[in-house]
Amino acid sequence: MNYEAFREVIVxxxxxxxxQNIIEKQGVTMLKNRKFILLFALLLSLGLVLAACGGGxxxxxxxNEGEDEGTSEEGSSExxxxxxxxxxxxxxxxxxxxxxxxxxAWGEEHGLSKGAxxxxxxxxxxxxYLPNMTRLVRNDYDLVFGIGFLLxxxxxxxxxxxxxxxxxxxxxxxxxxxxxxxxxxxHEGSFLTGVAAAMxxxxxxxxxxxxxxxxxxxxxxxxxxxxAKSVNPDIEVDIQYVGNFSxxxxxxxxxxxxxxxxxxxxxxxxxxxxNGVFAQAxxxxxxxxxxxxxxIGVDRDQYEEGAIGDHNVTLTSMVKRVDTSVIEVSxxxxxxxFPGGEVLxxxxxxxxxxxxxxxxxxxxxxxxxxxxxxxEKIKNGDVKVPQTRDELKAFEEEx
Amino acid sequence: xxxxxxxxxxxxxxxxxxxxxxxxxxxxxxxxxxxEGYAALWEGAFGDMYFVGETIRQVTxxxxxxxxxxxxxxxxxxxxxxxxQVIVGWLAAIWVGITFDLPMYLHLPFAVVIAALAGAxxxxxxxxxxxxxxxxxxxxxxxxxxxxxxSSNALIRSVLSDNQDKTEKISSSASLASEWLQNLTFFSxxxxxxxxxxxxxxxxWFIIERTSIGYELKSVGYNKHASKYAGMNVSRNIVLAMVIxxxxxxxxxxxxxxxTYGNMSVSSGFTNLGFDGIAVALLGANTAIGVILAAFLFGxxxxxxxxxxxxxxxxxELVDIIIALIIFFVASSYxxxxxxxxxxxxxx
Numbered sequence: 094m095n096y097e098a099f100r101e102v103i104v105x106x107x108x109x110x111x112x113q114n115i116i117e118k119q120g121v122t123m124l125k126n127r128k129f130i131l132l133f134a135l136l137l138s139l140g141l142v143l144a145a146c147g148g149g150x151x152x153x154x155x156x157n158e159g160e161d162e163g164t165s166e167e168g169s170s171e172x173x174x175x176x177x178x179x180x181x182x183x184x185x186x187x188x189x190x191x192x193x194x195x196x197x198a199w200g201e202e203h204g205l206s207k208g209a210x211x212x213x214x215x216x217x218x219x220x221x222y223l224p225n226m227t228r229l230v231r232n233d234y235d236l237v238f239g240i241g242f243l244l245x246x247x248x249x250x251x252x253x254x255x256x257x258x259x260x261x262x263x264x265x266x267x268x269x270x271x272x273x274x275x276x277x278x279x280h281e282g283s284f285l286t287g288v289a290a291a292m293x294x295x296x297x298x299x300x301x302x303x304x305x306x307x308x309x310x311x312x313x314x315x316x317x318x319x320x321a322k323s324v325n326p327d328i329e330v331d332i333q334y335v336g337n338f339s340x341x342x343x344x345x346x347x348x349x350x351x352x353x354x355x356x357x358x359x360x361x362x363x364x365x366x367x368n369g370v371f372a373q374a375x376x377x378x379x380x381x382x383x384x385x386x387x388x389i390g391v392d393r394d395q396y397e398e399g400a401i402g403d404h405n406v407t408l409t410s411m412v413k414r415v416d417t418s419v420i421e422v423s424x425x426x427x428x429x430x431f432p433g434g435e436v437l438x439x440x441x442x443x444x445x446x447x448x449x450x451x452x453x454x455x456x457x458x459x460x461x462x463x464x465x466x467x468x469e470k471i472k473n474g475d476v477k478v479p480q481t482r483d484e485l486k487a488f489e490e491e492x
Numbered sequence: 493x494x495x496x497x498x499x500x501x502x503x504x505x506x507x508x509x510x511x512x513x514x515x516x517x518x519x520x521x522x523x524x525x526x527x528e529g530y531a532a533l534w535e536g537a538f539g540d541m542y543f544v545g546e547t548i549r550q551v552t553x554x555x556x557x558x559x560x561x562x563x564x565x566x567x568x569x570x571x572x573x574x575x576x577q578v579i580v581g582w583l584a585a586i587w588v589g590i591t592f593d594l595p596m597y598l599h600l601p602f603a604v605v606i607a608a609l610a611g612a613x614x615x616x617x618x619x620x621x622x623x624x625x626x627x628x629x630x631x632x633x634x635x636x637x638x639x640x641x642x643s644s645n646a647l648i649r650s651v652l653s654d655n656q657d658k659t660e661k662i663s664s665s666a667s668l669a670s671e672w673l674q675n676l677t678f679f680s681x682x683x684x685x686x687x688x689x690x691x692x693x694x695x696x697w698f699i700i701e702r703t704s705i706g707y708e709l710k711s712v713g714y715n716k717h718a719s720k721y722a723g724m725n726v727s728r729n730i731v732l733a734m735v736i737x738x739x740x741x742x743x744x745x746x747x748x749x750x751x752t753y754g755n756m757s758v759s760s761g762f763t764n765l766g767f768d769g770i771a772v773a774l775l776g777a778n779t780a781i782g783v784i785l786a787a788f789l790f791g792x793x794x795x796x797x798x799x800x801x802x803x804x805x806x807x808x809e810l811v812d813i814i815i816a817l818i819i820f821f822v823a824s825s826y827x828x829x830x831x832x833x834x835x836x837x838x839x840x
Contacts, residue, residue, distance in 0.1 A: 180760070182808075208805065215801065215808045218764065219757060223681065224546050224798055231542070232802065246658075246755070254679045305758065306649070307657045336645070337760025 172236070172427045174199065175229035176213045176419070177222060179241035181338050183213050185365040188392040188415045192240045192263065195416025199423045222247035230255050236426045238263065238419060242309050248272060259431045261422050263415060264309055270434045275418045278440035279309070280316030281471050282411040283360070284478045285448050286389045287320020288467050289409050290358040291328055292460045293387060300331045300351035300359035302370050304338040308481070313362040313391070313411075315485040316478050320467070323476070326492050331356050335366040344369025352377060352386055358408060360389040367391060368398065375401040387455060394449040409456050410449040418445060441472055499832065504775045504782070506832075507825045508789065511818030518813060519806060528804040529814075536799025537792035543799075545673070545680025549752055551791035553578070555689040556744035557769025558776055558783035559696050560611075560737045564629075565778045566700060567733035568713035573618060573633025574741040575766025576640030577611035579759075581745025583644045584610035586756045587652065589662025589749065596665040603666045604688065604746050611742015612735045614640060619734025623727035629734065637762065645758045658757040668751035683751030690784070692740060697780035699736070709733050741766060768794075775822045793818065 176196055178189040193213055200211040212234070214225035222244050229237045230251065235258060239248040242265035252260045252269040259271055266274040290299050301317055303310040314332060321328045331351050335343045344366035351359055352373065359374070361367035367390070374388045378401050388399060390410030399407030418439050425431055439445020448464060450456055470476045479485040516526035537547050557574045564571035571577075585607035592599060618632035652659040668683040700706040711719045712729045720726050744765055749756060772790055776782030793815055800806040821828075 208802070212802060214798070217808075217812075218761070219759070220550070220752070220763075221798060224795065227542065227679070228536075228799060228802060243757075246753075251679075305657060305760065307758075339760065 171210075172423075173232075173234040174211045174236045174238070174423045174426070175232075175234035176238035176240055177225045177229065177244060177247075178213060178215050179222075179243045179338070180216060180218060181241070181364045182215050185338075186368060186393065186395065186398060187364045188263070188413060189240050189364075191393050191413070191415040192238065192419050195419035196238070196423070198416065199420045202420075203427070219243070223250060226251045230258055235259060236261065236423060236431070238422075240415075242307070259426050259433060261419075263418070266436050268434070272434065273422055273432045274436045275415075275422065276436060276438050277413050277415075277418075278438060278446050278478075279362075279411070279413065280312045280319075280478045280480045281441050282413065282446040282448065283313045283316030283362075284320035284323075284471065284476075285464050285468060286360055286409060286411045287317040287322075288324055288464050289448070289456065289460050290317070290360060290387075290389060291321040291324035292463055293408055293455070294328065294358050295385060296355045296357050297325065297327060298329050298331065298354070298356040300348070300356035301333070302344060302347050302351070302359055302361040302363050302367065303332070303334040304363035304366055305336065306334045310334070310362055311482060312480050313360075315480055315482060315488075317360050319479050319485055319488050322489060322492060323467070324463070326489075335363050338364030338366055340366050341369035341372065345373045348373035357385055358387045358389065360391070360411075362391045362411075364392075371395070371398045371406065374406040375399070378402075378404055378406055390449070394451055396449060396451040399452070405452050405455065407449075407452050407455075409452065412447045412449050414439065414445050414447070441468060499829075500777055502832065503825045503828050504777065504786070504822065506828050507775070507821040508818060510828075511814075511821040514817050514821070515814035518810065518817070522810060524804065524806050524810070529800055529806045532800045532803035532806070533793070533796040535796070535803060537796030539799075540678070541676065542678040542680050543795065545677025545682035547788075547791050547795045548686050549680060549682045550795050551787045552683070552685045552689045552751065553744040553747045553765045554768060554772050554787035554791050555686075555784055556692055556740050556747065557765050558772030558787050559692055559780065560740035560744065560766075561769045561773035562776060562778040562780075562783050563696055563700070563740060564615075564733055564737040565773060566713050567709045567729060568716070569619075569622070569730065569733055569737070570630050571615065571618075571633055571734065571737045571741075572630055572770070573614065573636050573738070573766070574744075574769045575762050575764070576633065576637035577614045577738045577741030578745040578748070578763055578765050579637075579640040579644050580614045581607040581611040581742030582749040582756055582763075583647060583652075583745070584742070585666075585746035585749035586659055586662060589666035589754075590652065590660060592666075593663065594665060599663070599665040600668070600750070603662075603750055604743065607746030607749070608739040608742045611745060612739040614742070615734040615736075615738020616731065619731040619738075622734070623730040637766070641759065641762060644756070648756060648758050652756075659755045661754045662750065666750055667754060668747070669754065681752050683747075685747040685751040688743065689747065692743060693780040693784050696740070696783075700780075705732070741769070744769070771819050771822055774825065 174196060176192055181189045183189050183193045196211050205211055214229055216222050216225055226237055226247055237260050239262045241263060244262060245265050245267060248260050248262045248267050252272045256271055261273040261275055263275045299321055301314055303314055318330045321330055333347050335347060344363055348359055348370040359370055361370040370388050374386050377384055377386055386406060387408035388406050389408050390398060392413045394410045394412050396407050399405045450461060471478060479488040519526040519529050536543055538544055557578060560574045561571050585603045588603040588606045614636060617636060618629045621627040621632050622629045648659055649655055668685045670684055673682045708724050708729050711724060712726055716726050768790055772783055772786045776786035797811045797815055800811045801808050
């Protein structure tokens, strides 16, 4: 967003000069220039055509290489794994980063290094997803992860185009024989954070900051609200969506309003935009050390994000082990047992979802006991955590 | 006067060159090999047929947004709103593509025309405000960008889908995508839209250089008051310029909708096609042929840059800086003009 604004300003400042300039020069000379420009254009396009032809030959060359490797694949143990991030980027302190950490750990375990054996490709916007995928596939990566539901279309497309390659998508389901869909029971984890928040709050007001209003993030929202209301039905939850997963500034703005309105624990599920929630909580804490406000992190243990002086505003985090899921699927692929076409659900039982207990000061034993009780109830099937807003309504009526 | 011809070609070429050189210096400063970096860039843009296809796919909307900005520029208007016009054009194209059920020879042209119309309407608003009330078009178009972004997000959620974050795919009778082109380019997303874009460039050249309407538009661009004195309807020309400009940008949106994606997602930020269109128009000196060449450059940079991290190990952030530098030098071509002029005077 800032980049655009910057560009606007530069261009705008120039525009006055520029219009003046057009008046001075271009209008007069343009008509006479046509031949010259035409020649220039011809030369350039000739260059392009030549480049394209030259490239074509290269292509056929590399294709052969690909086939060669394809035939010898069974003999070699080499299995390259790549991942494509969504807009958040590999340092979003959230699930892209978690996936990359998992991939790095997997690579180290197998003696590989970045660029040779495993690598990531970062996407700036929607139009980059597919080219990034294709590039990794063409660079002989056997398995490519698409991190995030935003890459659903890209994975669907590329899986169709490359039936011999393996793909995996995190957070959504793509139905194709060569795609493994990795999903998490986020609603269950969010339910537990809701319980923790409800135990912690003094104002009986909580906040939920979501990224993009979508089926996935609604799972977080429904679980969180259900958890909080299970402890105390009178608790109010203030719900707002940022509209993206990248704008920390917008996240901060929303957090400011929520804390001002009396919410004292905010659960964010907004990727990098959620960093703004941490920033606001830390600002408030710095101004007034005695104020009890907390943030609940998401995807990774965001304890470090909440550190301010001697305090820490991170109450807990809904930890989603994207890293272990990446390692597991990569290992299965390496061993020739790639779970193509399957939907893998990681939940509380297999520790694919968990609650961070790093902030011992805030996350008291009382809370921990309550959370563990509810955890058992979910595991036993006594509590069925709602995944959508409709299910949440039904859940609330039963309370 | 002969040197003036050279001048108009030299300035954009030099600015690109300086941009690349400073990019190389930055790469060197951070310990990366600039030759490898640029080789990766080239490979990623033209390395094989797939990348050529992807580059052309990216060039297609750039040509159209470049034309949009250039067209308004010739009438002395600064259409920052190409971005918003792209979005409404995209949305309109998708709407037609999903809701109607027509044979291809009707459906596709219908979708394209409706997209252009939607863009035209989005250009008409600032044009009218400027002509009637003298409201500066820069302010109005910037604001309309946000209106377009957020209302189309809301429409996708509530009208075009059942509270999903993207629409369904358009029916194949409205699609510009071609299996033949995709097979030719190893499944790139290249589509027939490039033909429409090139045709639009010819159209822009024709309107500006060969019609009396174009003459009036240019004249208003050079000097409003003189044009008025000469009996031209300045207000009408301002509105007309914004409408045509908006239509070009709307077409760019239909390229994305009907060609590249086949649907539209709820978007958190701008597509940047419209903003990059400003740079394309500047580099292309606001002429049709210049815009085509500049669009090729920017398309190649955008697609090729993706290859730099994997192939040459240059981090993404550095790639962004290098691309931004090139845009910076393009945008500041005024400085280069000034230096060149000084140089010439010195010779005399």
